[in-house]
Amino acid sequence: MSGFLVTFSVIMGVMLIGCILLQPGAKGGGLSATFGGGGANSAFGAQGAAPVLAKVTYWLAAIFLASCLIIEITIVKSTRSVLDKGASSAPVSTNTAPATPAPAPAAPAPTPATPKK
Numbered sequence: 152m153s154g155f156l157v158t159f160s161v162i163m164g165v166m167l168i169g170c171i172l173l174q175p176g177a178k179g180g181g182l183s184a185t186f187g188g189g190g191a192n193s194a195f196g197a198q199g200a201a202p203v204l205a206k207v208t209y210w211l212a213a214i215f216l217a218s219c220l221i222i223e224i225t226i227v228k229s230t231r232s233v234l235d236k237g238a239s240s241a242p243v244s245t246n247t248a249p250a251t252p253a254p255a256p257a258a259p260a261p262t263p264a265t266p267k268k
Contacts, residue, residue: 153225160218167211174204 153222156218156222156225160215160222163211163215163218167208167215170204170208170211174208175201
């Protein structure tokens with residue numbers, strides 16, 4: 152189920168990006184002018200595709216947001232908090248001192264003095 156939701160969210164994200172890029176900007180055209188944007192005026196009327204693309208963008212953004220929220224809710228319900236996992240998987244020991252003391256290191260042997268000549 153989560154694989155389907157992630158795939159659906161990615162597809163909605165790509166469609167949202169494409170819809171935003173096709174909208175005409177302040178100077179007109181947008182990415183749609185690259186692929187013959189003049190035909191959009193005749194297909195969508197005198198105002199062009201701007202109102203239609205704006206409505207589609209709103210709907211795609213809402214669907215994308217809802218799918219992301221659903222994915223997050225399913226992740227939270229399926230797993231516990233990171234802090235809960237850390238506390239339950241690693242029991243805390245109250246005895247911090249080692250059970251047996253470490254042996255003392257051996258003292259180094261003295262070096263013999265060399266006679267002066």
